[in-house]
Amino acid sequence: GQQLNQSPQSMFIQEGEDVSMNCTSSSIFNTWLWYKQDPGEGPVLLIALYKAGELTSNGRLTAQFGITRKDSFLNISASIPSDVGIYFCAGQFYNQGGKLIFGQGTELSVKP
Amino acid sequence: DAGVIQSPRHEVTEMGQEVTLRCKPISGHDYLFWYRQTMMRGLELLIYFNNNVPIDDSGMPEDRFSAKMPNASFSTLKIQPSEPRDSAVYFCASRGEGRTFFGPGTRLTVL
Numbered sequence: 001g002q003q004l005n006q007s008p009q010s011m012f013i014q015e016g017e018d019v020s021m022n023c024t025s026s027s028i029f030n031t032w033l034w035y036k037q038d039p040g041e042g043p044v045l046l047i048a049l050y051k052a053g054e055l056t057s058n059g060r061l062t063a064q065f066g067i068t069r070k071d072s073f074l075n076i077s078a079s080i081p082s083d084v085g086i087y088f089c090a091g092q093f094y095n096q097g098g099k100l101i102f103g104q105g106t107e108l109s110v111k112p
Numbered sequence: 113d114a115g116v117i118q119s120p121r122h123e124v125t126e127m128g129q130e131v132t133l134r135c136k137p138i139s140g141h142d143y144l145f146w147y148r149q150t151m152m153r154g155l156e157l158l159i160y161f162n163n164n165v166p167i168d169d170s171g172m173p174e175d176r177f178s179a180k181m182p183n184a185s186f187s188t189l190k191i192q193p194s195e196p197r198d199s200a201v202y203f204c205a206s207r208g209e210g211r212t213f214f215g216p217g218t219r220l221t222v223l
Contacts, residue, residue: 033212035214040216040217041216041217042116042203042205042214042215042216042217043155043203043214044214045211045212045213048210048211088155092212096168097143097160097162097167097168097207098143098207098210098212099145099157099160099168100145100147100155100157100212101157102154102155102156103154104154105154
């Protein structure tokens with residue numbers, strides 16, 4: 001079945017450090033998305049990528065859609081304590097109603 | 113907009129009992145999704161609706177699970193009878209203008 005492999009599973013960093021996480025897939029997606037989930041809440045959309053090779057920023061977050069449409073990375077610059085949470089990549093097929101296939105998540109801990 | 117609304121936020125029940133989870137999607141959204149999140153399996157799609165019609169229920173684990181969407185502003189996910197392995201966080205999400213928004217989830221514990 002369709003799977004997204006997300007790495008690393010967890011990260012422990014110092015406040016101010018940059019962070020990088022990535023996802024790979026055996027499937028080609030129309031859209032690649034990055035979500036953040038805080039404890040006790042649902043995932044919140046951070047960045048959506050629509051075109052192969054697309055590089056998009058949202059504040060301190062930068063994400064890129066791989067040329068082959070099978071991979072993506074998310075970078076967070078100058079991390080702060082509120083960046084703590086679980087980050088998920090998700091692939092989306094337009095011809096399947098926009099249903100999302102999620103990666104396993106990267107749990108980020110930031111030490112002040 | 114209040115976002116996607118789910119109720120209850122927490123549910124504790126005993127094995128064999130019927131459980132009904134409720135969702136109010138964002139007004140104007142034409143897709144509604146039910147996802148389940150567990151440590152072992154992560155976030156997985158159970159079923160989704162388009163304009164209140166079930167389109168893909170291939171993720172529904174067993175016949176014990178059923179979902180309905182009687183109108184554009186309400187959906188239910190029912191588990192009957194519930195089992196301990198159904199314990200998870202269940203998310204409802206709605207999609208409009210190309211973006212999917214998640215509710216806060218219902219944490220279900222089946223004893």
